[in-house]
Amino acid sequence: MIEIKNLTKVYRLNKKQMMELKTKDPKKTAVGNLSFQAKEGEIYGLLGPNGAGKTTTLRCIATLIPPTEGEIYVNGYEVQKEPKKVRTQIGFLTSDIKLDEQFTVDYMFDFFGRLHEVEKDTLQQRKEELFSYFGIEGFAHKQIKELSTGMKQKAAIAVSLVHDPRIVIFDEPTNGLDIITARGVTDYLKKLRNEGKLIVVSTHIMSEAQKLCDRIGIIVDGEMVAEGTVAELLQQTGAQDLEDAFFEFYREKKGE
Numbered sequence: 001m002i003e004i005k006n007l008t009k010v011y012r013l014n015k016k017q018m019m020e021l022k023t024k025d026p027k028k029t030a031v032g033n034l035s036f037q038a039k040e041g042e043i044y045g046l047l048g049p050n051g052a053g054k055t056t057t058l059r060c061i062a063t064l065i066p067p068t069e070g071e072i073y074v075n076g077y078e079v080q081k082e083p084k085k086v087r088t089q090i091g092f093l094t095s096d097i098k099l100d101e102q103f104t105v106d107y108m109f110d111f112f113g114r115l116h117e118v119e120k121d122t123l124q125q126r127k128e129e130l131f132s133y134f135g136i137e138g139f140a141h142k143q144i145k146e147l148s149t150g151m152k153q154k155a156a157i158a159v160s161l162v163h164d165p166r167i168v169i170f171d172e173p174t175n176g177l178d179i180i181t182a183r184g185v186t187d188y189l190k191k192l193r194n195e196g197k198l199i200v201v202s203t204h205i206m207s208e209a210q211k212l213c214d215r216i217g218i219i220v221d222g223e224m225v226a227e228g229t230v231a232e233l234l235q236q237t238g239a240q241d242l243e244d245a246f247f248e249f250y251r252e253k254k255g256e
């Protein structure tokens with residue numbers, strides 16, 4: 001289970017960033033007072049436009065950056081107090097993941113398996129399962145720098161799942177993938193959910209959120225503006241689909 005209580009993340013901007021944003025304020029609040037819970041057996045989606053604060057929230061959950069204020073509990077472990085314990089519970093994937101270019105997928109999988117102290121036979125079994133599911137066998141022994149974007153993404157997904165985490169956090173899981181590979185990824189996330197795991201994804205693709213997520217939190221300007229199942233969000237707005245519902249919440253937040 002993930003519990004987020006009043007998460008606020010403020011970035012300190014450098015001079016270049018201040019110039020780019022045309023601001024004199026050296027602080028940027030990316031996420032403000034955000035709270036939500038997500039449980040095992042569901043796919044929870046953070047839905048929001050570019051710059052809404054989705055990646056920042058996921059990175060705080062994954063212990064990659066510290067919250068400025070608030071608390072995040074991952075299966076009872078607080079991210080700032082017990083980050084190592086939190087990392088044993090989660091698999092984190094982001095589309096800008098850096099896999100070492102000169103190594104092979106096979107090597108990276110074994111390397112991360114050892115890092116997570118996965119027992120040798122279990123590691124082999126998981127490798128066979130994941131490589132077969134994502135069609136990685138054909139390029140498992142190629143250097144990462146030789147792979148296409150989609151191949152790299154598949155490799156990154158397999159590596160992030162090496163320790164069979166109870167919670168899977170994917171930042172824009174289908175980013176850069178063709179429709180067939182994207183379907184393979186979303187089907188796999190559903191399979192994990194059906195096995196009782198908790199999946200948290202971020203997306204700005206309405207159709208993906210509508211089809212994939214059991215519950216959705218809509219984020220605008222770092223704040224949660226609505227939360228619920230697709231049916232609940234449609235009911236709250238009287239909209240026909242998630243895109244229309246999103247615009248209702250968006251306009252309300254922006255005072256339009």
Ligand SMILES: Nc1ncnc2c1ncn2[C@@H]1O[C@H](COP(=O)(O)OP(=O)(O)OP(=O)(O)O)[C@@H](O)[C@H]1O
Pocket residue numbers: 011012013017028029030048049050051052053054055056057204
């Ligand atoms: N390292 C950083 N330093 C300064 N500002 C940042 C930093 N990272 C993100 N931001 C700013 O914080 C805000 C939220 O960014 P974030 O990447 O979390 O949004 P997002 O919802 O994931 O957007 P996208 O869909 O474009 O990936 C944006 O205004 C962004 O410019």
